[in-house]
Amino acid sequence: MERSEEILAHWFGEEPDDWAAPADRHPLWFGGGPQVDEDLRRRFATDVERARAGALDAWKATPRGRLALLILLDQLPRNLFRGTPEAFASDPAALALALEGIDRGDDRALRPIERTFAYLPLEHAEDRGIQARGVACFEALLAEAPERVRKTYESFLDYAVRHRVIVDRFGRFPHRNAILGRKSTPEEEAFLREPGSSF
Template identity: 45%
Template sequence: MDKDNILNFWFDAAQGEQPLSDLEINQQQAALWWKKDPHTDTSIRQRFEPTLKALLRGEHNHWLQDAHGRLAAIIVLDQFSRNMYRNSALSFTQDSLALHWCLEGLRLDHDKQLRPIERVFFYMPLEHAESPQMQALCLNKFQQLKADSPDSFQETAENFVQFAQKHKVIIDRFGHFPHRNDILGRDSSDEELEFLKQPGSGF
């Protein structure tokens, strides 16, 4: 599997004669990214699970040498894993390595070489981290993304800032994401159980 196959699948930016804008990509790909669909989950697992396993074995470490290769690796570990292993603890197993690759990429300024919609997924390991420090960094990065975005993407970028803020509030309050408790075998406090009754508490 080539890294370009991953990026083309996830962003689908080169379809037609004219490349799509960040806003158009977001609108076109939103269902793939955010909708829970068993058929999509199965398709991603069949197509990309060998790549995930190869990444975990270190067979594609050369991808990490450039910004787009690193982004592809992060997407496989951080996003595709959630499709492949939905409702299983396996969906979170790759998070620590995805976060490591994200932080390493930030030190190398790889994120600054990407367009705004690509940066969204470069930063996702920060948003998925059960760490107040990482959540603070995540919010900062999404605020920077918004500042760097063209006018046409400002409203969408602000939505991502607000979503990062929601994640940060939960981690600042509980220290972890309560909606993961059952899957990870963690006990939920009474406060967490009340919180989980709220719409959107589990994203």
């Protein structure tokens, strides 16, 4: 199995339903924590380094290769470098890769659950226009979703909208300020005291 496919197999598991978001993947995708982070570091730290250095750019020639590269540049750094500026350092590269893939129609060649991760770099962007485009991608995905998974894809859209609302309001994610050494405005400080203000 090619390395890109090994990464995707680990990330998505062996769920036969193209739309399903398997419960056993949720801790990996959304939970984090020291054990998950350490396991991912052990398995994929070298791949993340190579992706960041451009050594895996050939993967973007195929939709699934591009997706594996997006996982390495957008998702895994949030685990490997949690709580440090490095967690966000490859976001610009991931965003450029994601936008290029969407413009090429690569996302349409992926399974629906995989498309979710092709769109997350847009959700992570501190840019109002990109946020709007990301929400539109999740709206389109929900519009296609069969009834059995609608709640899951409604949740994905809800998270995208919540991210957009924050960036629309502040132009950035205030919960990143401390990590990135940015000074918070008084309005941001008040927002950060609200429950559920960070992701």
